[in-house]
Structures are given as C-alpha cells and as structure tokens.
Amino acid sequence: MDEDNRLKVMEWVAKEVLVHEAPLRSWLKRIVDGSEVEDIVQESYCRIAGLTDVSHIRSGRAYLFTTARMLVLERIRRARIVNIDTALELEKMDVAAEVPSPEQVAAGRLELQRIRRLVDGLPERCRKVFSMRKVEGLSQREVAATLGLSEHTVENDVAKGLKLILKAIADGDQQAEAAFIGMGKHGSA
Amino acid sequence: MGISRRKPPLSVWESMDRRDESGMVNDRAAEWVARIDAAPLDAAAQAELDQWLASDDRHRGAFLRASAAWHLCDQATALGGHLRDAAHAGSPAFVTRSVVEAQDAPGDVPEAGRPHALSRRGMLWGGGALAASLLAAAGLGFWKGGGEQVETALGEIRRVPFPDGSMASINTATRLKIDFAADVRMVELDRGEAWFKVAKNKNRPFIVAAGEARVRAVGTAFSVQRLDSGADVQVTEGVVEIWATPRTADRILVKAGERAFIRYDAGPQAPVRDAAGIARKLAWRDGALKFEGTTLQEAAAEFNRYNGMKIEVDPALAQERIVGRFRTDEPDAFARSASAMLDARFEMSDKRILIAKN
Numbered sequence: 001m002d003e004d005n006r007l008k009v010m011e012w013v014a015k016e017v018l019v020h021e022a023p024l025r026s027w028l029k030r031i032v033d034g035s036e037v038e039d040i041v042q043e044s045y046c047r048i049a050g051l052t053d054v055s056h057i058r059s060g061r062a063y064l065f066t067t068a069r070m071l072v073l074e075r076i077r078r079a080r081i082v083n084i085d086t087a088l089e090l091e092k093m094d095v096a097a098e099v100p101s102p103e104q105v106a107a108g109r110l111e112l113q114r115i116r117r118l119v120d121g122l123p124e125r126c127r128k129v130f131s132m133r134k135v136e137g138l139s140q141r142e143v144a145a146t147l148g149l150s151e152h153t154v155e156n157d158v159a160k161g162l163k164l165i166l167k168a169i170a171d172g173d174q175q176a177e178a179a180f181i182g183m184g185k186h187g188s189a
Numbered sequence: 190m191g192i193s194r195r196k197p198p199l200s201v202w203e204s205m206d207r208r209d210e211s212g213m214v215n216d217r218a219a220e221w222v223a224r225i226d227a228a229p230l231d232a233a234a235q236a237e238l239d240q241w242l243a244s245d246d247r248h249r250g251a252f253l254r255a256s257a258a259w260h261l262c263d264q265a266t267a268l269g270g271h272l273r274d275a276a277h278a279g280s281p282a283f284v285t286r287s288v289v290e291a292q293d294a295p296g297d298v299p300e301a302g303r304p305h306a307l308s309r310r311g312m313l314w315g316g317g318a319l320a321a322s323l324l325a326a327a328g329l330g331f332w333k334g335g336g337e338q339v340e341t342a343l344g345e346i347r348r349v350p351f352p353d354g355s356m357a358s359i360n361t362a363t364r365l366k367i368d369f370a371a372d373v374r375m376v377e378l379d380r381g382e383a384w385f386k387v388a389k390n391k392n393r394p395f396i397v398a399a400g401e402a403r404v405r406a407v408g409t410a411f412s413v414q415r416l417d418s419g420a421d422v423q424v425t426e427g428v429v430e431i432w433a434t435p436r437t438a439d440r441i442l443v444k445a446g447e448r449a450f451i452r453y454d455a456g457p458q459a460p461v462r463d464a465a466g467i468a469r470k471l472a473w474r475d476g477a478l479k480f481e482g483t484t485l486q487e488a489a490a491e492f493n494r495y496n497g498m499k500i501e502v503d504p505a506l507a508q509e510r511i512v513g514r515f516r517t518d519e520p521d522a523f524a525r526s527a528s529a530m531l532d533a534r535f536e537m538s539d540k541r542i543l544i545a546k547n
Contacts, residue, residue, distance in 0.1 A: 004338075004340060007338075009253075010253060010256050010257050010260060011257075011260060013253060013254070013257035014257040014258070014260040014261040015261075017257070018254070018257055018258060018261060021254075035211065038211035038212065038214075038215075039211055039247060041250070041254075042211065042214060042215075042246070042247035042248075042250035042251045042254070043246050043247060043250055044250065045249075045250030045251065045253045045254045046246040046247065046249045046250030046253070047250075048250075048253060049249050049250060049252075049253040112261075115261055115262060119262060130262065133226075134262050134263055140226060140227040140228070141227070141228070151227060154227070155223050155224060155226075155227045156223070158222075158223040158226060158227075159216075159219050159220045159222075159223035159224075162219040162222060162223060162255060162258060162259055162262075163215070163216055163219045165258055165261075165262065166215055166219060166254070166255060166258050169254075169258055
C-alpha cells in the first residue's frame with residue numbers, strides 16, 4: 001500500500017508539478033542566489049516526496065510554490081540570504097502561486113506535447129532508444145538486442161535523454177527548445 | 190526522516206562548486222532512474238541507492254523529480270497511440286492478458302478518514318506501455334504495468350473522468366486498471382465496484398473485465414461489482430453485452446433497468462428486471478445506502494464494505510427487515526436508527542458496533 005501511495009505521488013508530480021518548475025525557478029532567481037535556486041527546488045521535491053496522500057491537493061502549482069516559499073523563509077531566518085526587497089518578492093510569489101498567467105495556463109496544457117517534441121528532438125540514437133522503450137514498450141535489454149548495442153549503452157542513452165528532458169523542465173519552453181535544436185544538430189551519438 | 194545538512198557560509202568559488210554539485214545531483218538522479226529502468230537493483234546497488242537517498246534531502250528530491258519526468262515521458266509518448274500485438278487486436282480473446290495482482294487480505298485496505306465523496310481526480314491518460322519507478326519505503330521497488338491504476342481506500346467514493354469523455358464512479362475499496370488503446374477501451378476490475386458512463390464510440394468498444402467476466406458497452410451507463418463467484422452487472426442506460434471467457438460466443442444482452450450475474454465458471458445468467466432495485470443499489474454514488482426491506486444482516490454487511498468500524502448483528506435480529514436511507518460513512522447513525530426501528534440496543538466500542546436484542 002505504501003508503494004501504491006508513493007506511485008500516486010510520483011504520478012501527481014509528473015502531471016501537476018513538473019510543469020510549474022520553470023516559473024518557480026524564475027521567481028526564485030529574483031529572491032535567492034543562483035546556487036540556492038537548485039537546492040530549494042530539490043528540497044521542495046523532497047518535501048513532496050514525504051507526502052503520503054495528494055488527493056486533497058487542489059493545485060500542484062500552489063503547493064510547489066508554497067513549499068519553496070517556506071524553504072526560502074527558513075533560509076532568511078538562518079540569515080543565509082542577503083537580498084533587498086525579499087519580502088516584496090515573496091509577496092509577489094504568493095500571487096504567482098495562485099494565479100498563473102494565461103501563458104502559463106496554456107503552457108500547462110501543452111506540456112505533454114512539449115515533452116513529446118523534446119523526445120523527438122533527442123539525438124538520433126537516443127531518440128530511437130526512447131521510442132522503443134516507451135512507445136513500443138521493449139525492455140532496455142530488448143532494445144539493446146534489437147539495435148545491436150550493449151545494455152550499458154542503452155542505459156546511458158536513457159540517462160542522457162532523461163537529463164536533457166530534466167533540463168528542459170527546468171528551463172521552461174523557449175530556451176530548452178533552442179538547446180534541443182542545437183543538440184540535435186551536433187549531438188553526439 | 191529528515192537529514193539536516195550543515196552548510197557553512199559560501200565563498201564565491203564554493204558557490205560555483207555548489208552550482209555544479211546541484212546540477213550533478215540531478216544527473217545522478219537521472220542515472221539512477223535509468224539504471225532501475227534497465228533491471229531490478231541487486232542488493233549492493235540497492236544499498237548504494239538507499240545510502241545516496243538517505244544522505245541528503247536534495248538527493249531524495251532530485252530522485253522524485255527524475256522519476257516523475259521519466260513517467261511524464263510515458264504520458265507524452267502515449268499520445269502516439271498504443272501498439273498491441275496485431276494478431277489479437279479486436280478479438281475478445283486478447284482481453285485475457287494475465288494481470289497477476291496479489292489479492293490483498295481484507296485488512297490491508299487503507300481506510301479513508303472520511304470518504305472523499307465525489308472528489309475529482311486528475312484526468313487519466315490512455316495507452317502506451319507505462320513503466321513507473323516506485324519509491325518504496327526502504328529503497329526502490331520496480332513496477333511495470335500495462336496501464337493506469339486507480340485504487341480507492343475503504344469508504345472512499347471517487348469520480349474519475351476518462352480522456353474519451355467517459356467517466357466512472359468508483360466505490361469503496363476498489364482497484365481497477367484503465368488501459369485505453371486506439372481500437373478498444375479496456376478497464377480491468379481487480380476488486381470492488383464501479384459505475385461507468387461510457388461515451389459513445391462504435392469503433393472503440395468499452396470493455397470491463399472482472400476475472401473471466403466481460404461486459405461490453407458502446408454508449409451506455411452500467412455498474413460492475415466483482416464478487417467471489419462472479420460479477421454483478423446493473424445497467425442504468427443503454428445496452429451491454431456480457432459473457433465469460435473463454436466462451437466468447439455465449440453472450441447475453443442486458444438492457445437499462447436490468448441486472449445480470451456473470452458466473453466465472455458457468456457464464457452469464459439471465460437478466461432480471463429491477464429498475465427500482467438498481468437505483469437503490471447505486472445510491473452509493475451519492476454517498477448513500479438505501480434499504481427497502483433488506484435484512485439487518487445484509488445491511489450491516491453493506492456498511493462494512495465502507496467502514497473500518499464494523500457492525501455486528503445479533504443472530505436473533507439478523508433476519509429482521511429494515512427500510513431507510515443512510516450515509517455510507519455513518520454506520521453509527523444506521524445502528525441507532527435500526528435499533529430504534531427494531532426495539533433493539535446497540536453498543537459502540539473502538540472497533541465495532543454491536544446491534545443486539547434488548
């Protein structure tokens with residue numbers, strides 16, 4: 001049962017939280033140093049990982065922002081952050097948490113298509129591995145056998161593709177797509 | 190469970206290192222997800238992962254993030270449709286894919302505090318071969334499924350919309366798996382009960398599988414309850430076709446206002462007209478239980494489906510008939526009313542309610 005709960009949390013994160021990570025990072029950059037942004041994002045996900053039930057959560061966006069905000073406040077209390085106008089930015093962040101802009105709402109709906117485009121834009125061998133793995137449902141071992149690759153290579157490709165997708169999730173739409181286009185042209189196999 | 194990190198104040202160079210380090214954490218998490226996706230971890234690898242996860246909050250966060258992103262790829266690639274073994278497509282036989290799910294002991298169902306009556310769950314996405322990485326308590330489990338699973342807790346009633354426009358009301362302690370493909374919409378009912386309102390699409394039949402029992406709908410509303418010896422089907426709108434594998438030719442039509450039982454061994458039984466009874470028996474969709482001359486014993490058994498606080502009935506009262514409408518999550522109110530009706534008494538303790546003769 002515990003495993004089922006954790007699976008549900010993970011699925012909820014995939015559907016309701018990941019899409020809001022890029023806007024969260026934009027906000028965090030105004031308040032904390034660059035190196036802290038990543039930490040706060042990861043720690044926010046850590047808090048979410050501790051949840052046993054997400055069915056009561058109305059808004060993944062609000063939950064993510066609120067969690068991050070709490071972590072920022074903790075840091076302020078520990079006097080790690082020296083940033084003027086922090087309080088004002090925090091307040092604006094609250095508003096952003098509840099009321100996404102129309103662009104952000106649209107972005108949420110297009111998220112799956114965006115990920116799909118990103119997968120399509122992976123370096124060729126990486127893309128093939130992904131497609132065989134995810135669309136055709138072959139195991140990594142079967143992919144390796146079919147493509148004549150070592151299992152190690154397939155695993156590396158999966159990791160590589162996933163890293164690129166994670167970067168895209170962090171960067172939000174435009175920059176990520178530009179990165180992928182660049183990657184596709186020069187991408188090493 | 191929290192591991193506190195002691196962080197000294199940072200110099201410029203240290204903060205640059207930290208940026209790299211944080212990025213490395215994300216990469217490491219992705220590598221772990223890829224590794225788990227390749228094959229179940231052996232003991233040594235599992236220990237390594239456990240240690241990595243336990244050593245830093247950020248590692249745990251990054252791991253959840255990477256797992257979710259991998260799962261998101263499932264959803265995204267599923268937009269392209271589901272590839273099935275072409276030889277089986279369209280024939281009822283293909284529906285008997287084996288889904289071996291351990292039947293939990295009755296005590297294993299987690300109980301909801303209050304039923305989440307009619308709470309809206311997110312959209313379910315169809316098709317695709319989904320592999321999800323499980324975040325198990327001690328480390329990592331690995332689950333490969335064929336579809337999207339939905340499970341309700343004890344006493345929980347949940348409404349779930351499907352991407353094709355259909356919807357389901359899922360009753361207490363139910364587990365089902367949704368697997369929508371281009372040519373067929375499949376739901377596997379592992380246990381419990383659900384009522385389905387199916388969006389019309391003759392090119393894409395909607396099939397519910399409960400054990401060997403099958404129910405096929407084109408544009409209808411009906412419920413299926415999985416029981417020990419078979420499945421109970423009640424139709425509220427339209428017509429469904431029922432049968433039991435492997436005798437796929439032996440089919441019966443069941444119309445609105447009719448109920449039918451499909452025996453796993455003997456197949457579908459003749460339908461029975463009972464529109465009023467069906468409406469009553471589906472009152473759970475509104476969080477209610479309605480009884481019209483039901484025996485006290487049966488009524489208590491019904492309540493016990495929804496509540497951890499079990500009702501026990503004195504054998505001397507078991508066959509008494511009762512009438513009334515009650516909330517599924519108020520067994521105590523039921524006991525009070527029933528006792529008043531029958532001039533009996535009831536006792537409530539920690540775990541049960543006893544209705545006994547005065």
